[in-house]
Amino acid sequence: MTSTTSPRRKRDGSLRNDLIDAGVALLRERGADGLSLRECASKAGASHAAPGYHFKNLMGLSTAIAARGYRLFCEAMTQRLSEAGEDSFSRLEAICHGYLDYASAYPELFLFIFSGQKFNEGDEEFDTAARKAYGILRETCAPLxxxxxxxxxxxxxxxxxxxGYAHLTMTRKKENPELGLTWPELGSLMKHLERALQSRGSV
Amino acid sequence: MTSTTSPRRKRDGSLRNDLIDAGVALLRERGADGLSLRECASKAGASHAAPGYHFKNLMGLSTAIAARGYRLFCEAMTQRLSEAGEDSFSRLEAICHGYLDYASAYPELFLFIFSGQKFNEGDEEFDTAARKAYGILRETCAPLxxxxxxxxxxxxxxxxxxxGYAHLTMTRKKENPELGLTWPELGSLMKHLERALQSRGSV
DNA sequence: GCAATAACTTGACACTGTCAAGATAGCTCC
DNA sequence: GGAGCTATCTTGACAGTGTCAAGTTATTGC
Incomplete structure (x- = not known):
């Protein structure tokens, strides 16, 4: 008569995506340490072991979150590339701007995917997303x-x-919201450094 | 008659340092995820809650480990500085070499202190060590x-x-031990980039 | 030698990841 | 439309974790 289980979710497979959503929200709310399978499950209205079915373990969930992070990262760069001219350096600047766009739009994912934490490198979804991001960099750099x-x-x-620049910008923005470096300043800094190198005759 | 506790360590205060040693060893053996208060305690021959006395919580132990990491980091840079000439750029190169020395001598600490993980910023030992490291950079950069x-x-x-360079070197060394970039190559790359900037007239 | 305190140990609790086993919703096939 | 099948979960359990409170003992100060 009385059922022993209490299903709350429709079994339509939407849980997987909801768990990733919950994970991203957790990252934003509590940082990387706050990410937990059980908390994600609870946030998504599922039982504590439900994530295990979709992701096997915590690293699996982390990898899925990172895969989404890389996809959004790619989108930020290609968006800027689509607005850029054909000059090689303009395109390089464009992906750098995309990088900064991404860092400010999704700081939690930015910190997460570049935290140095290990992900499931065998995971196809993750690998293709990460490879695509690096591919954009590679292709944009190639002419230079x-x-x-x-x-x-x-x-x-x-x-x-x-x-390093994005990281600095993020931390500085937190302390001093209106302050911000711009790429041209970095360019002139590099010029300066190069002059120092030249005067030394080491290049 | 029979004592209820079973003390194994001398109560000479040496435990604190032993726990940090154990933590560094754990980082090396199992990576950042493998760091645990109870495992450190066990490695140091103490009871499971002993670390709580010295460090209060896990972040406290992590902070102490990071403080040691920063001290060793400073030592690596000052060592190279002591061997360098007086030329400003030579000194800048020296701390960069110190950085690389450190990364290859203590990869686990290198990864740990730069992992983006939060430490106890109120901790005096940590703050002075971290500030000193950044001070060395600041003073060396100042003339340039x-x-x-x-x-x-x-x-x-x-x-x-x-x-970024140290990180690359580390990962590359793992795949291809004899391969290694050198600083002059980086210098010429910057020269090249600056030329691209100039030809564009954006600087 | 005695009291005070520093340096732990023991025990408990809530929380975590992970596994095994059970349940059920929704589909397919007849 | 009912019987099964399988994907998608739920329940329950266990070992491990951080952290706190309370107890114990070694060492120090007098």
């Missing part, structure tokens, strides 16, 4: 790579710069 | 800061670059 040098050198240079 | 610009701009530029 000096002949005979490893493309990865320029890629990591740009990646490091914009990442 | 363009007149009228915010010193923080150059600092974050250098910091981002060397961090």
């Amino acid at each position: 790579v000096p002949a005979g040098s490893d493309p990865a050198d320029l890629e990591i240079l740009v990646w490091s710069l914009v990442h | 800061v363009p007149a009228g610009s915010d010193p923080a701009d150059l600092e974050i530029l250098v910091w981002s670059l060397v961090h």
Whole structure:
């Protein structure tokens, strides 16, 4: 007569997506440490072990969240690229702006995917999203790579710069909302550094 | 008659340091996720709640480990600085090399202190160590800061670059031990980028 | 030697990830 | 339209975790 289970959700497969939504919300509310399978389940109105069915374990859920993070990251960059001209450097600046757009629109995902935390690298959804993000960088950098040098050198240079810059911008914005650096200033800084290198004759 | 407690350690206050040692070892063996108060206690031969006395909570232990990480980080940079000449750029290169030395000598601490994880910012030991590290960067950058610009701009530029570079070097070393970029290559890359900026007339 | 305090230990509780087993909703097939 | 089948969950259990309160003992100060 009385059923022993108390199903609250429709079994339509929508839970998987709801759990990712809940995870992103948790990241935003409590930071990376606050992410928990049980809390996500509760937030999505499911039982405590429900996430296990879709993601197997915590790393699985984290990986799914990171995959979404990378997809949104790609969207931010391609959006800026679509507005940019054809000049190679304009396009490089465009993806950098996309990077900053992403960091300010989804700070919790930005911090999460670049936290250094390990994800399931076998996961196809995650791999394609992450690879696509890096592919955008690679293609945008390609025309600027000096002949005979490893493309990865320029890629990591740009990646490091914009990442450190975004990180700084985020933390500074928190302390001082109206303050903000702009890319041209970075360009002039690099020019300055290069002058220092030249005067030293080491290049 | 029979004692209810079973003390195994001398109560000489050495536990605090042993717990930090255990924590560093755990980080090395199992990564940041493997760090746990109870495991550290067990590794140090103490009871499960002993760390609570010295560090109050997990963040307290993490902060103490990070403080040690920053101290070793400072040592690596000052070591290289002591061997460098007086030229401002040589000194900048020296702290970058120190950064790389540190990353390869203590990869687990390197990853830990720069993981983006929050530490107890009120902790005096941690604050002074972290501030000292940033002070070394600031002082070394100071002579190279363009007149009228915010010193923080150059600092974050250098910091981002060397961090991204160290990160790349670490991951590459794992795949391809004999491969390694050198700083001069980075310098020439920046020169190249600056030329691109100039030809565009945007600087 | 005695009291005070520092440096722990023990025990408990709530919470977590993860697994095994059960239940049921919705589909397919006859 | 009923019988099964399977995807999609729920329940229950267990070991591990952080953290607190209370007890115990070694060491110190007098």
